Amino acid sequence: MTSSTALTAERPATSPPKRQASTAKRRQNVAAYLFVLPFFVVFVAMLIVPLAYSGYLSLFESRLVGGETFAGLANYVRALTDPLFLGSIGRAALFFVIQVPIMLVLALLFALALDSARARGSKAIRLLIFMPYAVPAVVATLMWGYLYGPDFGPIAQLARGVGLGTPEFLTRDSILYAMMNIVTWEFVGYNMIIMYAALRSIPSELYEAAEIDGAGQFRVAWSVKIPAIRPAILLTVIFSIIGTFQLFAEPSLLNAIAGEAITNSILPNYYAYNVAFLNRELNYAAALAFLLGIVIAVTSYIVQLGTERRERRERAAS
Amino acid sequence: MRTSRRTATALGAFAVAAAVAMTGCSGPAENGGQAGPASEEEIEEALNTPTELTFWTWVPDIENEVALFEEKYPEIDVTVENVGQGLPHYQKLRSALEAGEGAPDVAQIEYQYIPSFVLTESLLDLSPYGAGDLSGDYVEWAWKQVAPDEAVWGIPQDVGPMGHLYREDIFSQAGITEPPGTWEEYATAARAVKDATGSYISNLGATQAGQLIGFFWQAGAKPFAYDGQETVSINVNSDEAKEVAAYWTDLIQQDLISTDVDFNDQWYQGLANGKYAGWLTAAWGPVFLQGTAEGTSGLWRAAPLPQWEEGQQVSGNWGGSSDAVLASSENPIAAYELTKFINHDEESALKLATEQFLFPPQNSVLEDPAFLEQESEFYGGQQVNALFAEISETVDTDFQWLPFMEYVYSSYEDTMAPVIAGKGDIAAALDEWQDQLVSYAEDQGFTVE
Numbered sequence: 132m133t134s135s136t137a138l139t140a141e142r143p144a145t146s147p148p149k150r151q152a153s154t155a156k157r158r159q160n161v162a163a164y165l166f167v168l169p170f171f172v173v174f175v176a177m178l179i180v181p182l183a184y185s186g187y188l189s190l191f192e193s194r195l196v197g198g199e200t201f202a203g204l205a206n207y208v209r210a211l212t213d214p215l216f217l218g219s220i221g222r223a224a225l226f227f228v229i230q231v232p233i234m235l236v237l238a239l240l241f242a243l244a245l246d247s248a249r250a251r252g253s254k255a256i257r258l259l260i261f262m263p264y265a266v267p268a269v270v271a272t273l274m275w276g277y278l279y280g281p282d283f284g285p286i287a288q289l290a291r292g293v294g295l296g297t298p299e300f301l302t303r304d305s306i307l308y309a310m311m312n313i314v315t316w317e318f319v320g321y322n323m324i325i326m327y328a329a330l331r332s333i334p335s336e337l338y339e340a341a342e343i344d345g346a347g348q349f350r351v352a353w354s355v356k357i358p359a360i361r362p363a364i365l366l367t368v369i370f371s372i373i374g375t376f377q378l379f380a381e382p383s384l385l386n387a388i389a390g391e392a393i394t395n396s397i398l399p400n401y402y403a404y405n406v407a408f409l410n411r412e413l414n415y416a417a418a419l420a421f422l423l424g425i426v427i428a429v430t431s432y433i434v435q436l437g438t439e440r441r442e443r444r445e446r447a448a449s
Numbered sequence: 450m451r452t453s454r455r456t457a458t459a460l461g462a463f464a465v466a467a468a469v470a471m472t473g474c475s476g477p478a479e480n481g482g483q484a485g486p487a488s489e490e491e492i493e494e495a496l497n498t499p500t501e502l503t504f505w506t507w508v509p510d511i512e513n514e515v516a517l518f519e520e521k522y523p524e525i526d527v528t529v530e531n532v533g534q535g536l537p538h539y540q541k542l543r544s545a546l547e548a549g550e551g552a553p554d555v556a557q558i559e560y561q562y563i564p565s566f567v568l569t570e571s572l573l574d575l576s577p578y579g580a581g582d583l584s585g586d587y588v589e590w591a592w593k594q595v596a597p598d599e600a601v602w603g604i605p606q607d608v609g610p611m612g613h614l615y616r617e618d619i620f621s622q623a624g625i626t627e628p629p630g631t632w633e634e635y636a637t638a639a640r641a642v643k644d645a646t647g648s649y650i651s652n653l654g655a656t657q658a659g660q661l662i663g664f665f666w667q668a669g670a671k672p673f674a675y676d677g678q679e680t681v682s683i684n685v686n687s688d689e690a691k692e693v694a695a696y697w698t699d700l701i702q703q704d705l706i707s708t709d710v711d712f713n714d715q716w717y718q719g720l721a722n723g724k725y726a727g728w729l730t731a732a733w734g735p736v737f738l739q740g741t742a743e744g745t746s747g748l749w750r751a752a753p754l755p756q757w758e759e760g761q762q763v764s765g766n767w768g769g770s771s772d773a774v775l776a777s778s779e780n781p782i783a784a785y786e787l788t789k790f791i792n793h794d795e796e797s798a799l800k801l802a803t804e805q806f807l808f809p810p811q812n813s814v815l816e817d818p819a820f821l822e823q824e825s826e827f828y829g830g831q832q833v834n835a836l837f838a839e840i841s842e843t844v845d846t847d848f849q850w851l852p853f854m855e856y857v858y859s860s861y862e863d864t865m866a867p868v869i870a871g872k873g874d875i876a877a878a879l880d881e882w883q884d885q886l887v888s889y890a891e892d893q894g895f896t897v898e
Contacts, residue, residue, distance in 0.1 A: 195568060195853060196679045196894030280715050282724070303867055390656030390710045391866035395859050408540055409859040410889070 189418035195411065206418035215396035216419060220426060222307060223376050223398055230311035231371040237315070238322035238367065243352050245323075246330040257327070261320035268317060268380040275313045276301075276388040301389035306397070310381050318374070322367045329363035330356055365438050369431045376427050379404065399423050487578050487782050495782035502527045502784055505542065506557035506772070507534040508606075508805060514797040518790045525783055535559075536855065546571050546777065554778040555788050559770045560594040563602050564675045564852040566773070573774040575601040578785040583793060590846040591810035595771050597849060598677060603771030604792040607807035609731025610841040611663045611765050613752045614738060615650075616745065617829065619726040622646050628752035632696060635755040639705035648726040652719065653697055654711030655870040658861040659767045660729065661693070666765025666848050667754060668693045673851045674898075681851055682898040683886045686879040694875035701872050708870050717741050729754060731767040732808035732837040739827045746827045751836050753843075762843045769810070808837060815841065851886070853893065860885045 192202035210216050241260055245253050263271065279300035281287050287297050300309045333356065341351050357364075382401045386393040395409065396402040403423065407416035487495075504515065504527055515527045530553065532541045539562060545552035546569065558566060566572045580601040584592050591605040613628060620628070620638070623645035629635040639650035654660060665672055670689035674682040684690070700706040707725065709716050719725050721742040728734060735751060742749075754764050772792060774784040791797050795813050802809040802820050814820050821835040851857055864885055868878035890897050 194892070194894040277714070282715055283718055303871075388710065388713055388715075390862055391708075391870035394863050394867075396863075405859060408536075409855045411543075411853065411855065 185417040186421060188414055189421055191414045193412070193414050199414075202414075206415050207422065209415065210418050210422050216399065216402060216422075219396045219399040219402045220376075220423075223378070226307060226311060226378070226398070227372060227375045229308075230315060231368065231375065233311075234315045234319055235322060235364070235367055235371065238319050239326055239357070239364070241319065241323045242326035242330055243356060245327055246356070247348060247352075257323075260323055263317050263319070264321040264324075266317070269384060271317050272313060272381050272384040273388075275309070275316070276385060279309055280388075301385070301392050303392045303394070306385065306389060306392040310378070310385070313381055314374075314378065318371075322371075325363050325367055326360055329360035333359045361438070361442075365435065368434055372430050372434065373427055376400065376423060376430075399426075487785075492782055492786065495780065496522045496786060497524050498783075500525045500780050500783045502555065502778075502780060502787055503553035504529050504555045504772075504787065505532055505538065505553040506555075507531050507538060508557065508770075508801075508807065510805060511791070511801075513804065514791050514800055515787075517794065517797050517800075518787055521790070522783075522786070525787070527787060539565075539855070542566075543569075546775070549777070552775050552777050554780060554784040555772055555774055557606065557770050558603060558773045559768070560766075561850040561854045563595065563771065563773070564677070564850050565854060567602055567677055568675075568852040571776055572602045573776045573778065573781055573785070575604070575774060575785055575788075578782065580604065580785070580789070583789070586793065586812055587810045588812065588815065588841050588844075590766070590844045590848070591769070593846050594769075594848075595773075600677075603773035604788050605810040606770045606772050606792050607733070607801065608810045608841065609663075609733050609766055609768035609808060610837055610844050611667065611729065611731050611754050611767050612734075612837055612840050613727060613729055613754055614734055614749055614828075615727035615752065616648075616723065616748050617750045618748045619646050619648050619723060628750070629755045631759050632755045632757055636696075636700060636705070639700055640703070642726050643705050646723075646726065648723055649707040650705060650725075651727045651729050652707045652709050652711065652716065652725045653701065653869065654716070655708045656862050656866045657711050658858050658865070660711075661697075661865075663731070663765040663767035664693050664697075664729075665690050666845060667763055668757060668765075669763070669845060671848065673857075674849045675852050679894070680896045680898060681890050683851065683883060683890060685886065686876075686883040690879055691876040694879055697869075698873075698875045701869065701875075708872075721745060731769075732841070733768060733806070735825065735828065735833045735837075736806040739825075747829050749828050751828055751831055751833045753836070753840050763845060764840045764843045766844050766848070769808070802834075808834075808841075810841075851890070852895075853889070856889055857886060860889070 189206050190201065190203060191199050192205060193199040245257055266274075278284050278286055281297050281299065281301065284300075286300070290296065290298050299305055337355050337359070338351060341355050346354065377400045378398050379400045382393050382397050383404070395405040399419070400423065403416045403419040406419060407413050502525060504511075506529065512529055515529055519525060519527060532538055538557070542552065542556055558572075563572070576596075576599060581596075581599075583601075583604070584596065587605050588608070591608050595601060595603040595605055615628060619642060620626075623638070623641040625638050625641060629638045635650070642648055642650045662672065665685075668689045670684070670687050670693070672683070672685040672687065672690060674684075697706065701708060707719075709719060720728065720738065721744055723745075728738065730738075738749065739746070753762065756763065772788045774781060774788055778784045792801075793811065798809060798811045798814050799817060799820065801807045802814045803823070809815055809820070815838045821838060822832060823834050824830045825833050860882060864882040865875065865878050867873075868875055887897050
């Protein structure tokens, strides 16, 4: 279709077929739009409209006494100078810097091991590693809460049994790391599956070529497999950024188990929730949610940009 | 889970938007068209007109008491809904009120949350309906909780005057034969119990504001006050409160009192296995404990709280609820009659006390031998109800709350809880808590006295 229009374009004399072609094209376009219409309706109604509305709301200020007044960007100014909010963003960033690399390296190692087909019972292992992802975050957190328990938790009992004393997992200083562990446990399998699927789609010619060049398993993994699945890895990084800044179930549930360790502003999403429902400042919460969205978007963009730039540099170098 | 987390921004924004959208379209709810006092005929008519009422409560099996009401007034059909206990219940209630639709006619409201609903003009003043006449039928301090001034904002359902439950076996192992009468003796006993048995004499839940506020109440501190309009007074760091705080700081620093977060598995096990030799709790505690620590039946005893001065008998309150009629109800008379029936009718009130084990604020039940003389095997045959009935009379009557207790508690978790758990100076933490509360109140437009 495109080639025919391209040809006719050079010959203005045969314009009728061109018009015909464009009617056909238009009809196709209409059909295409009709197909995506249901999606757009839902997308606009459930995402764009609420988003715009909460943006609108974030411009107001409501007080328990005095009601609602227009506040302009006051909520945003307040958020940017709110030590609790900035602290929560800082903790989320720390979480990201420590937990995400550990989780993704583990996921990559598992994916490579499974893909090498050397591991026995790889199907069963794949399922086992993936299993935690199928456990709802609520259940996972409650389970880990029990495992961490200082009196009756098995880890504490074991540690006491061998004379190590009681490890403190659920204190204010350690709770962030305790959550990192829970989240890693939950999502290693998920990230592994993404990477594993990408690995399976690498054309086998590349391996043959590498073998002919005399590359061993590790060399193949490092020089063929990892570069080939770089887009998949980037995808898991971006998912992890979003996931980290939006952690909610974990702090919310651990609050019942270790309330003194979970401050109301431990992580940004949890803080926004508490501002809305405990402090009853919905407008301010809307502003926090917006800022959080911006932080996520900017971070994701920086990561993506950084990777693209490096790829371009590498391509230019080779 | 990953998907749910990814959509969480959208959902979060949507939830905030939806919740705030509700604020937009509602003014203070109208009074249901009811101005003057309801006359006999109007009440008669309302109760004999087919009416549907909705009642939000989390009291288990309250359908039994509602059935009594429906039996008496067959024209009225009551739907009981449990939308959650405590915070989730209030969140849904506030959302429905702000949306202007979907709110129930009658709702259970704990005493400390009444002012927050008075502030938003969400509750119906029951005095024009004759509720003022009921004041003499309830213990005075409980009545004051629902009616601090002339208006009556609810009918007391249950209360939690505080007492002391302890393991007699552990105490006697430590050579303690009498429950400590004063806080000084309690501290001595705590040392004896710890040295002889390794148990903590009790636990002060690091995040449990209700318990510590109950101790403040007993000590005569008045941390909160609200005039029903726009003026609050906040005094969580008063001298009395600081004295209480210093007392607990000392015991915690000597490792005689544990500070585990309460009402979770860890803590239940602590009660069941003797980690804690006692529990300073409210009148709803005895039955609760029976379910939690079944294996220790017969070993527990109940006593009044230790006192600050010898020979004194005062207590505080922890917990308890009222039932209130919402101002948005279209059937205020019938709704009031339901509220009154559940918590005032002798049969219904006795049922609540003896079957659901809610500790009663009604004098009729508090004087009823069927209630008082119940002997509990769990407490070695002691008449626990009779004891708490006596304690109930010693609760200070003038205790008030702030119209934003959700924030008060959440701020407690941030300022007080880490200090309690970290064995720090609780009295100093009170100052920080005070500052947070005052600054929040001012930000919210209240006049702080």
